[in-house]
Amino acid sequence: MRASPDVESVPPEPLPNAGNAMAGAPVRAAGVTWTRIAAAVLAWGLLSGLVMLSSPKVVGLREARRVQVDMYVAILTLALLFLGLLWWTVKGVVLRGSRPARARGDSQWAIAGRHFRKNRMAMAGLLIMILLYLVTLITPLIAPYDPAAQGDIVMTRYLPPSWDHPMGTDKFGRDIFSRVLYGARISLSIGFIAVGISVTLGTLVGAVGGYFGGMVDSILMRLTDMMLSFPRLVLLIVVIALFEPSIWLVVTVLGLTGWMGTARIVRGEVLSLREREFVQAARALGMGDMRIILRHVVPNTLAPVIVSATLGIGLTILTEASLSFLGLGVQPPTPSWGNMVADGRDALIQAWWIATFPGLAIVFTVIAFNLLGDGLRDALDPRLRT
Amino acid sequence: MIGYLLRRLLGAIPLLLGILTIIFFVMQLAPGDPTTTLFSNPNVPPEVIEQMRENLGLNQPLHIQYWRWLTSFLVGDWGTSFGQNRPIADILPATLWNTLQLTLISLVIIFALGMLIGIVQAVRQYSIADNVLTFVALFFYSMPSFWLALMLILVFSMKAAEWGWPAWLQLPASQMTTVGAEYLPPGEQLVDRIKHLILPAIALGIGSAAGVARYMRGSMLEVIHQDFIRTARAKGLSERTVIFKHALRNALIPIITLLGLYLPFLLSGAVLVETIFAWPGMGRLIVDAIFQRDYPLVMATSFVIAAIVVLGNLLSDVLYAVVDPRIRND
Numbered sequence: 001m002r003a004s005p006d007v008e009s010v011p012p013e014p015l016p017n018a019g020n021a022m023a024g025a026p027v028r029a030a031g032v033t034w035t036r037i038a039a040a041v042l043a044w045g046l047l048s049g050l051v052m053l054s055s056p057k058v059v060g061l062r063e064a065r066r067v068q069v070d071m072y073v074a075i076l077t078l079a080l081l082f083l084g085l086l087w088w089t090v091k092g093v094v095l096r097g098s099r100p101a102r103a104r105g106d107s108q109w110a111i112a113g114r115h116f117r118k119n120r121m122a123m124a125g126l127l128i129m130i131l132l133y134l135v136t137l138i139t140p141l142i143a144p145y146d147p148a149a150q151g152d153i154v155m156t157r158y159l160p161p162s163w164d165h166p167m168g169t170d171k172f173g174r175d176i177f178s179r180v181l182y183g184a185r186i187s188l189s190i191g192f193i194a195v196g197i198s199v200t201l202g203t204l205v206g207a208v209g210g211y212f213g214g215m216v217d218s219i220l221m222r223l224t225d226m227m228l229s230f231p232r233l234v235l236l237i238v239v240i241a242l243f244e245p246s247i248w249l250v251v252t253v254l255g256l257t258g259w260m261g262t263a264r265i266v267r268g269e270v271l272s273l274r275e276r277e278f279v280q281a282a283r284a285l286g287m288g289d290m291r292i293i294l295r296h297v298v299p300n301t302l303a304p305v306i307v308s309a310t311l312g313i314g315l316t317i318l319t320e321a322s323l324s325f326l327g328l329g330v331q332p333p334t335p336s337w338g339n340m341v342a343d344g345r346d347a348l349i350q351a352w353w354i355a356t357f358p359g360l361a362i363v364f365t366v367i368a369f370n371l372l373g374d375g376l377r378d379a380l381d382p383r384l385r386t
Numbered sequence: 387m388i389g390y391l392l393r394r395l396l397g398a399i400p401l402l403l404g405i406l407t408i409i410f411f412v413m414q415l416a417p418g419d420p421t422t423t424l425f426s427n428p429n430v431p432p433e434v435i436e437q438m439r440e441n442l443g444l445n446q447p448l449h450i451q452y453w454r455w456l457t458s459f460l461v462g463d464w465g466t467s468f469g470q471n472r473p474i475a476d477i478l479p480a481t482l483w484n485t486l487q488l489t490l491i492s493l494v495i496i497f498a499l500g501m502l503i504g505i506v507q508a509v510r511q512y513s514i515a516d517n518v519l520t521f522v523a524l525f526f527y528s529m530p531s532f533w534l535a536l537m538l539i540l541v542f543s544m545k546a547a548e549w550g551w552p553a554w555l556q557l558p559a560s561q562m563t564t565v566g567a568e569y570l571p572p573g574e575q576l577v578d579r580i581k582h583l584i585l586p587a588i589a590l591g592i593g594s595a596a597g598v599a600r601y602m603r604g605s606m607l608e609v610i611h612q613d614f615i616r617t618a619r620a621k622g623l624s625e626r627t628v629i630f631k632h633a634l635r636n637a638l639i640p641i642i643t644l645l646g647l648y649l650p651f652l653l654s655g656a657v658l659v660e661t662i663f664a665w666p667g668m669g670r671l672i673v674d675a676i677f678q679r680d681y682p683l684v685m686a687t688s689f690v691i692a693a694i695v696v697l698g699n700l701l702s703d704v705l706y707a708v709v710d711p712r713i714r715n716d
Contacts, residue, residue, distance in 0.1 A: 226404045229695045230688070233654035234672060238684065239412055241676040318530050322658055325532050326673070341533055345662070348536060349544050356540075359533035366528035 040089045047085055054078065054141035070140050077137040112303075115379040122375020128368035136185040145175035147182040147335050158351045168353035170343055176354060179335040180361050186336040187365065190251050190320050191313040197255025198316075199309045202262025203301070207293050209263070210270030221267070224260045232257050233322060240328045250329050254316055262308050269301040303380040307373055314369035321362050337362045391704065398696045405692045406685060410455070413681055414448055442468065455685070465682035469675060474686045477671070482690060484562065485660070485667035489652050491583055492591035496648065500595040501641065504602020508610060508637075509629060519599070527596035532658040535589035539662070542585060557585050560664040586663045590655050594648050601644060606637040639710045646702035650695050 054074075106114075116122055135142070150156075156173035159165055167176035209220040227235075239253050273279060274297070282292045323329035324338025332339055337358040344355025439445045443454065458465065464474040503523065507516045526534075543559035558564065558581060567578045609615065610633055618628045657669035664670075668687055675683040 222401070222404070226401055226408075229401060229650065229699065230405055230692050231650040231654040231657075231695070233657050234669075234688070234691060237657065237673060238409060238676055238688070241673075242413060242415075242679075314528065318528075321530050322532060325530075325658065326661065338530075341530075341536065345536055348540055352540055355533070355536050359530065359537070362533065363525065363529050367524055370524060370528055 040085075043085055044089070047082060050078070050138075050142070054138075068140070074138040074141045077134065078141065081134070108303075112376075112379040116375055119375045119378060121371050122378070125368045125371030125373075125375060128364070129372055132184060132188060132365060132368065135181060136188050139181045139185060143178040143181045145178040147174065147179045148333055150174055158347065160351075161353050167357040168351065170340075170351070170354050171347060176340070176357055179340060180337070180358055183335040183337045183340060183358060184361065184365070186247070186330055186334065187317050187320060187338075187362070190247065190254070190330075191317040194251050194254035194258065194316045194320075195309050195312045197252070198258035198312065199262050199305060201255070202259035203266050203298060203305055205259065206263040206266025206268075207270050207298050207301070210267040211274055211289070211293050211297060213271075213274075217267075220263070224263050227257065228260045233319065236319070236323060237326065237328060240323065245328050245331060247330055247334075250320060250323060254319060258312060258316060261312070262305060265304045265308055266298075266301045269304065270297055273297050273300055307377045307380060310369055310373035310376055314366040314373070317362065317366055317369070387704075387707070390707075391700075394700050394703070398700070401696060402689065402692055406456075406459075406689055407452075409685060409688050410452055411448075413679075413684065414451075455682075459685070459689075464686045467675070467680055467683040469678040469680040469683065474683055477683070478686060478690060481666060481668050481671050484665065485653075485656055485669065487583065488586055488590065488660070488665060488667060489656060491587040492594075492652060493645075493648075495587055495591035496595045496598055496652075497641075497645075499592070500598025501602050501638075503595075503599040505606055505629065505634065505637075507599065507603040508606030511607060520603075523596035523599045525596075526592050527600070529593055531589055531593055531655045532662060534592065535586070535659055535662045538585045538589055558582050559585065562665060586659050586665055589662075590652065590659045593655075594651060597648075598641065598644060602637065602641060605640045606633060609633045609637045612636075635709075639706065642702055642705050642709060644702075645705070646699035649698035653691055653694065 151169070151173035156169050157171055159169040159173075161168045165175050165177065167180065169175055170179075205220050205224070209217040235257055236253055240249060243249055279292060279296055282296050287295075320329055320336070321338035321341070324336045325342045327339070327342065329338055330336035332343075340358035341355045341362075344351065344353075344358070347354055436445075443451060446454070455465075464478075466473050467477060470477060503519055507519050510516050539559040542555065542557045546556040562579065562582050563575075564578050564582075567575055570578065615628060615633055618632045619625075623632075653669070656667060657673060659665065660667045660669040661673065668691060672684060672687040672691070674680075675687060
């Protein structure tokens with residue numbers, strides 16, 4: 001019954017603007033329409049498969065005494081996915097040809113978007129990333145088992161990968177596949193939040209240093225150099241080992257130790273932006289420094305910051321996994337890819353699957369973010385466009 | 387040049403001092419001190435712990451502790467490890483040497499392999515080999531080193547014997563030498579040591595090698611399309627001479643700066659790889675020291691690590707100036 005309840009069964013979310021560009025093209029090849037119809041049929045099939053898979057769980061909700069919030073989120077996501085797909089399918093039929101021509105010229109972002117869409121590897125990265133975030137939202141519906149359910153400890157421990165347990169079971173008889181799915185939530189959210197913190201901090205430090213120059217700049221840059229010249233993992237271990245390890249501590253510390261690269265990039269940009277006419281005009285109009293920085297300087301540094309943030313998420317996921325591997329990150333029984341690999345280390349010889357699959361999950365996630373980041377860099381930097 | 391070196395070395399001093407100060411205060415901020423781990427036994431009376439804290443100087447105000455530690459550190463008295471009860475000056479040199487062996491071999495792997503792959507990719511741009519190598523490099527670049535280490539152990543030290551692979555492919559998974567290796571003849575001792583080095587060095591280096599390959603490809607491509615390469619080809623030089631003599635030299639210049647960039651990264655990786663392979667180096671030392679709240683040892687190890695990084699940066703800047711005469715440091 002449960003044929004392959006895995007990542008691939010999530011339908012691809014309609015990419016923003018992916019259809020518009022084609023609809024806007026004056027001549028439309030017949031092949032484009034057909035691929036689109038095929039894609040729509042495929043997506044509907046996958047979505048209905050997903051609904052079939054999750055229906056027992058949704059029905060089971062009626063008997064459940066306490067429903068967890070993430071179940072509601074998952075159902076809501078599934079519903080939104082359904083509506084989105086409906087809209088996408090209908091739009092192809094109804095709006096065909098009725099789209100008014102755009103009168104405005106293309107913005108910097110539109111041009112970059114066009115370049116980005118042509119880059120197949122980058123689009124693949126984007127697709128994987130969207131799928132991963134979707135999976136984190138609907139995990140409770142598609143995970144075949146409870147990640148903490150231990151089963152019969154004698155019968156179900158160290159089972160090799162099979163039909164019932166696609167990735168096998170660990171020493172407590174827990175299903176690795178479900179745990180990998182739940183681990184995706186932890187890794188991806190930690191990556192996202194930590195990079196959010198570090199990018200904000202880095203932009204602020206870089207912008208303030210570059211804009212004011214002089215004493216402020218040299219103090220901030222010395223601090224940046226200092227942080228850069230110490231191995232990050234060692235610093236993280238020092239800080240986390242001394243306090244009680246918890247998810248929030250890990251997120252905060254990862255955020256506070258990852259801002260140096262962004263700060264340097266932003267500072268470099270701001271140094272040249274500061275001398276531009278529009279900033280001088282803003283200053284001549286009597287605007288405050290803070291307003292100039294936030295409204296006029298920082299938005300112009302956004303392109304390289306987005307690139308470094310995307311690459312930074314991949315790096316942060318790797319670092320978080322390393323910390324969890326050392327036992328300093330996410331604490332068991334909460335599954336995270338890092339601590340699952342650490343679990344597998346003890347049983348490497350009799351159960352290779354415990355360490356292998358979470359590690360592969362890390363590799364593919366980080367590959368996706370690297371592809372996306374490289375693609376964004378190529379698209380956003382005019383010198384790299386081909 | 388000498389003046390520049392001196393200025394850089396002087397500039398490194400506040401940097402190192404800053405790092406040490408930050409680590410000192412972070413450690414002091416944390417709850418607990420060495421006595422909590424030394425005497426977690428509830429039968430130890432509080433007076434003994436008080437006495438112990440007094441002996442170690444832990445009951446002094448913070449700024450006095452800091453000052454006392456700093457002054458004795460600067461005159462070369464690095465103190466005694468609380469955890470191992472040995473002078474730190476006895477512990478550090480051996481572990482430092484172990485880590486250096488590992489990281490230097492890894493550095494060689496990183497740059498040799500990375501540059502080779504990058505050159506092949508640049509010379510055969512857009513070929514199948516280029517695309518495949520790009521993807522393989524991305525794969526290794528995105529791989530956590532600890533997982534790679536486990537997979538290497540799984541294949542080369544566990545499954546290799548099971549699958550009947552030749553003996554030279556069956557590699558040891560932990561420690562620096564086999565038990566009793568000191569009784570072997572010197573030649574076999576060397577072989578034994580090298581066998582123990584292979585897996586950790588690969589686990590540590592291959593991710594960064596993929597990174598170097600990405601840079602090398604870009605830098606080589608940039609050089610290959612320049613006019614002087616066309617001139618070199620036009621005057622009838624063989625392709626080998628053009629690539630390895632004319633192009634490579636110029637493509638190497640930006641790669642040298644990577645040396646300074648990868649050092650902190652390598653030392654971070656060394657923490658994980660040394661833990662997995664039971665390699666008695668700095669990475670394991672500092673992790674153990676942190677868990678034992680062994681303040682003097684943590685400070686000394688941090689100092690050495692930071693000093694290595696600063697020296698590495700300096701070295702890469704100097705090499706940069708040596709290779710590229712257009713760059714004037716003074």
